[in-house]
Amino acid sequence: MNPLLPFIMAGDPSLEALPRLLAEAKALGLEAIELGLPHSDPIADGPVLQAAAHRAIARGATPVRILEVLAGITDSPDLILFTYLNPLLQIGAERLKTLLAPTPVKALLVVDLPFGEEPAFERDLRAAGYPMVPLLAPTTTLERARQVLAERPDPGPSAPFAQRFAYLVARLGVTGTGQSTDLAPVQKRMSELGILATRPLAVGFGLSDAASLAAVRAMGATPVIGSALVRELAGGRSLSACLAPLL
Amino acid sequence: MTDSFALPTRFGSQQLGGCYAPETLMQPLLDLEAAFRTAWTAPAFLAELKAELRHFVGRPTPLTPAPRLAAKVGLRALFLKREDLTHTGAHKINNALAQALLARRMGKTEIIAETGAGQHGVATAAACARLGLSCTVYMGVTDMARQAPNVARMRLFGAKVEPVAAGQGTLKEAVNEALRAWAGRCDRAHYILGSALGPHPFPTMVRTFQTVIGEEARAQVLEQSGGLPDTVIACAGGGSNGLGLLVPFLGDDLRRVAVEAGGHGRALGEHAARLEGGRVGVLHGCKTLLLQDEHGHTAETASISAGLDYPALGPELAALALDGKVVVRRASDDEALAGARLLCETEGILPALESSHALALLTALAADGAATVLLGLSGRGDKDLSTYQSRLGI
Ligand SMILES: Cc1ncc(COP(=O)(O)O)c(C=O)c1O
Numbered sequence: 023m024n025p026l027l028p029f030i031m032a033g034d035p036s037l038e039a040l041p042r043l044l045a046e047a048k049a050l051g052l053e054a055i056e057l058g059l060p061h062s063d064p065i066a067d068g069p070v071l072q073a074a075a076h077r078a079i080a081r082g083a084t085p086v087r088i089l090e091v092l093a094g095i096t097d098s099p100d101l102i103l104f105t106y107l108n109p110l111l112q113i114g115a116e117r118l119k120t121l122l123a124p125t126p127v128k129a130l131l132v133v134d135l136p137f138g139e140e141p142a143f144e145r146d147l148r149a150a151g152y153p154m155v156p157l158l159a160p161t162t163t164l165e166r167a168r169q170v171l172a173e174r175p176d177p178g179p180s181a182p183f184a185q186r187f188a189y190l191v192a193r194l195g196v197t198g199t200g201q202s203t204d205l206a207p208v209q210k211r212m213s214e215l216g217i218l219a220t221r222p223l224a225v226g227f228g229l230s231d232a233a234s235l236a237a238v239r240a241m242g243a244t245p246v247i248g249s250a251l252v253r254e255l256a257g258g259r260s261l262s263a264c265l266a267p268l269l
Numbered sequence: 270m271t272d273s274f275a276l277p278t279r280f281g282s283q284q285l286g287g288c289y290a291p292e293t294l295m296q297p298l299l300d301l302e303a304a305f306r307t308a309w310t311a312p313a314f315l316a317e318l319k320a321e322l323r324h325f326v327g328r329p330t331p332l333t334p335a336p337r338l339a340a341k342v343g344l345r346a347l348f349l350k351r352e353d354l355t356h357t358g359a360h361k362i363n364n365a366l367a368q369a370l371l372a373r374r375m376g377k378t379e380i381i382a383e384t385g386a387g388q389h390g391v392a393t394a395a396a397c398a399r400l401g402l403s404c405t406v407y408m409g410v411t412d413m414a415r416q417a418p419n420v421a422r423m424r425l426f427g428a429k430v431e432p433v434a435a436g437q438g439t440l441k442e443a444v445n446e447a448l449r450a451w452a453g454r455c456d457r458a459h460y461i462l463g464s465a466l467g468p469h470p471f472p473t474m475v476r477t478f479q480t481v482i483g484e485e486a487r488a489q490v491l492e493q494s495g496g497l498p499d500t501v502i503a504c505a506g507g508g509s510n511g512l513g514l515l516v517p518f519l520g521d522d523l524r525r526v527a528v529e530a531g532g533h534g535r536a537l538g539e540h541a542a543r544l545e546g547g548r549v550g551v552l553h554g555c556k557t558l559l560l561q562d563e564h565g566h567t568a569e570t571a572s573i574s575a576g577l578d579y580p581a582l583g584p585e586l587a588a589l590a591l592d593g594k595v596v597v598r599r600a601s602d603d604e605a606l607a608g609a610r611l612l613c614e615t616e617g618i619l620p621a622l623e624s625s626h627a628l629a630l631l632t633a634l635a636a637d638g639a640a641t642v643l644l645g646l647s648g649r650g651d652k653d654l655s656t657y658q659s660r661l662g663i
Contacts, residue, residue: 062566063441063552065448066291072435084564107289108551112565134289134551159293161455166272166296194293195453 024053024183025239025269027224028261029104029248031058031074033083035256037091044098044126046261050269052099054184056131056246059085059105066133068198070249074256085109092125100128100184102155107135115146122152128184131155137173151185153177159191160207164214176221187222187244192229198249203228205237218242235268274302278469281588283549288469290554294448297455302470304375309477314374318367325399326356326366328481332489332643337615339642343635346494349618349646350486350514357392357422359621359648360482360510365392365461367478369400372459379458380404383447385412385440385506386576386623387419388648389463394428404428407446411438412575419652437569440506440579444553464507465583468554472585479513482645487517490643500634502526503645504626505597506541506576508583510647515595524596524639527586528626530572531599537562541570543582544590544597557584558591573602573656574622576648600629606660609650621648622656 028047032040047055060075060083067075085105092101103122110118110132130152137144137154144154156174158167176186190211192203208225217223225238226246238245247268254264279286290298308314322328330351339347352360365382372380380402384390390406397404406423410432413420423430431450436442444467451460465475483501490498501518503511505527515525532540540546543558550559552567560568560580572578582590582597589595600608608628609620620628624647634642650657657663 062436063445065445065553066293066452068449079566086564106551108559108561108567109565111551112548112561112563133291134554136288136290136292136295139287139289157292159291159295161293161296163272163296169272170292191293194455196449 023239023242024222024244026052026235026265027054027056027244027246028052028251028265029056029058029246030255031060031071031078031252032088033060033078033081034074034252036081037083037087040091041095043261044095047099048097050262050265054100054102054182056102056104059088059103059109061106061109064106066196068196068249070253071197074252085113086121089121089125092127094124095126098126100182101126102129102131102184103127104131105133107132115143119147119150127152128182129153129155131157131189137170153185156188157191158188158211160194167215171217183222187224188217190223190225190243192225192227195227197227199228199230203234205234205241209241212241212243232268272299274299274469275306276302276470276473280585281592283588283591285549285555285557285588286469286472286584287556288554289551289556290468291452293452294455294468298468298470304371305470305474308371308374314370318370321366321370322363322481326362327354329485330354332486332493334493335616338612341611341615342631344631344642345640347631348490348493348498348643350482350643352482352510352645352647353618353620353624353649357388357395358651359388359392360479360513361389361463362392362395363481363513364463364475364478364509365389366396368459368461369393369396369402372461373400373402375459377457377459378402379454380461381447381450381454381458382461382463383407383440383443384463385443385578386574386621387412387416387423387652388576390428390430391419391422391426393461394423394426397428398426405431405450407431407433407443407450409433409438409440409442412440412443415656416575416652439570439575441567448553464509465512465585466507466553466555466581472555472583475509476512476516476585479509480516482510482513483515483517486514486643494641497521497523498641498643500524500526500639500642502528502627502630502634502642504528504577504623504647505582505586506579506623507581508586510645511586512583514645519594525594526596526598526630526634527590528630529582529597529599530574530577530626531601531604532571533602538569539571540599541572541578541580542599543580543587545599547582552581555584558582558587573605573660574626576621576623577626598630600626604629609657610661618646619650620646621650622653624648
C-alpha cells in the first residue's frame with residue numbers, strides 16, 4: 023500500500039523550486055504526488071490552498087509554464103495533476119496531450135468535471151494515458167459511487183497507483199484543515215463498496231496529524247495530506263522535514 | 270434519490286450550460302432538480318407561490334407608459350415593466366421567494382446566498398424572515414461599500430452578511446464563497462443562487478421563476494396598446510431579469526435586446542461585456558461566455574453597477590445571443606448614469622444602476638428604427654443614491 027499521497031501547489035513557494043521538490047519527494051520513496059495547477063477561482067478549496075494558488079499565479083505560474091517546467095523531469099514521483107477544468111479546456115485536448123507527453127504526469131484530477139460533462143475530452147485524454155481520477159464525496163450515494171467508479175475504471179494492476187486509485191473525500195466542505203475529520207463514515211463507505219478488494223483508495227480532506235494518517239492507513243487506504251503541507255512549505259520548511267515524520 | 274438529470278442541461282447550438290460541479294455538490298444538485306420538477310407541477314406549491322407573489326411581493330407589477338421619456342429619445346411609445354415596485358425593490362424577489370419555498374418543501378432549514386448589488390441578498394433575507402429560515406449572505410467587500418443600504422436591510426431582516434475580501438471583492442468572489450459554504454452545509458442548507466447562472470438546474474430554475482415578468486408584461490402591453498412592441502429590452506448581469514422578460518417573447522416577431530455593462534473602457538478588466546470580450550469557458554459550474562485571460566483564469570471586470578459586474582453571462586442567454594435570438598449590446602458607466610438621470614427627470618422614477626444600462630440604449634434603438642419599446646425596469650435606485658450623488662454631482 024502506498025503510505026502517503028502529498029499535495030503541493032505548483033509555483034508555491036516557487037516554480038524554480040518545483041524540480042527540486044519533486045526530486046526530494048522521489049528520494050523519500052513517494053510513489054505519487056498530487057500537483058495543484060493554480061486557478062483564479064478555486065471553488066473547492068479552503069483558505070490555505072486559495073492563498074497558495076493566488077501566490078503562485080502572482081509569480082507567473084501559468085498552466086502552460088508549469089507543464090513546460092515539468093517537461094523532461096524524470097527524477098519525480100508519478101504526478102496527478104489536480105486542477106479545475108477551464109484552464110485545460112482553454113489549452114485544448116490536442117495541445118494538452120503534447121504538453122503532457124514529456125512530463126511525469128500520469129493522471130488528472132479535475133475538481134469540477136463530473137463524468138459525462140465533457141465525454142469527448144475525457145475519452146481523448148484517457149486514450150492518451152491521462153485518466154481522470156474518480157472522486158467520491160460524503161454526499162455521493164452508493165448507487166452513484168458505483169457509477170463513478172465504472173465511468174472512471176481501474177486500468178488494472180499493471181498500471182501505476184496514480185492511474186488506478188479512487189479518491190474518497192472524507193468530509194463535507196472544501197480542502198483544508200480545521201475541524202477534526204470523523205473517519206467512521208469513510209470506513210462504512212469503504213466496506214459498502216468493497217472497493218479495496220478491487221482498486222487502491224486515497225482518503226483526503228482535513229487530514230494533517232500523524233494520528234489521522236495512521237487511522238486511514240489502518241483502514242487500508244492512502245491518506246492525502248494537502249493544506250497542512252502547503253502551509254509548512256510556504257513557511258520555508260523543506261519537504262523532507264515535513265514528510266519524513268509522517269511516513 | 271435520483272441519479273441523473275431529467276431536464277435538459279444544455280442550451281443552444283454550442284451546448285452551453287451543463288453541470289460542472291465538485292462531486293460533493295452533485296447529489297444536492299440532482300435532488301434539487303427532482304424537487305423543483307415535482308414542485309413545479311404540484312398544485313399546493315404553485316398556489317402558495319402565487320399567493321405569496323401577490324400578497325407579499327406585490328404582483329402583478331404595473332406596466333407604466335413613459336410618454337415623456339419616449340418623446341425625449343425619439344420613440345413613439347415606451348412601456349416600463351416595473352419590477353422596481355416589487356417588495357424589496359427588484360425582480361430578484363421572484364426567484365428568491367420561490368426558491369425559499371422550495372427549500373422549505375425540501376426540509377432545508379438554512380439558506381445560503383451570494384449577492385452583488387445586494388438586491389438578491391435583501392430579497393433572500395426577506396423571504397427567509399417570512400418563512401422562518403436562517404439566512405447567510407456572502408457579499409464582496411467592494412460591493413458592501415458601494416451598496417451599503419442593502420447591507421443594513423439584510424441585517425434588519427435577520428440575515429448574517431459574510432464579507433468576502435478575496436480578489437476584487439465583487440460578485441464573482443461572493444459566488445465562490447457561497448459555493449464553498451454550500452459544499453460544507455449541503456446536508457441542511459439550500460443555496461439560493463440569484464441569477465440564471467451556475468450548475469444545472471440553477472439556470473433553468475431561476476429563469477422559470479422569473480418568466481412571470483415577461484408573461485405579465487406581454488399580456489399588459491397587448492391590453493394597453495392593442496399590439497406587441499417592436500423591441501423588448503432588459504439589462505443583463507447573469508441574465509435572470511433578461512430571460513424573465515425576453516423568454517415569453519421568443520416566439521414573437523420582434524427584436525429582443527440584452528444590455529451588458531460596458532464599464533469605463535474596452536480593454537479586458539475595464540468592463541463586463543461578455544459577448545464581445547468573452548470566450549466560451551467554464552466558471553461556477555456552467556459553460557458559457559466568459560471574460561478570461563489566455564490561461565483560462567477569470568478576468569477582472571469593472572462596472573459602476575454591482576449587479577452587472579460579473580465575468581460570465583448566464584448560459585441560456587449566452588446561447589440565445591450566439592444563436593441570434595437575442596441581440597446583446599453594451600452601455601458604458603457614463604451612458605447608464607445619463608439614462609438614469611433622463612428617467613428621473615422625465616417620468617419621476619429612480620432606476621437601479623443595473624436597469625439604467627437598458628435605459629441608456631433607448632436613443633440608439635430609436636436611431637436604429639425602433640418605435641415601440643418595452644423595457645424591463647429591473648430595480649429601483651435607492652441603493653445607488655450615493656453613487657448618483659457623487660457621479661452626477663447632485
Ligand atoms: C436591479 C437589478 N437588475 C439587474 C441585475 C442583474 O442580474 P440579472 O442579469 O440576473 O437580472 C441585478 C443584480 O443584482 C439587479 O439588482
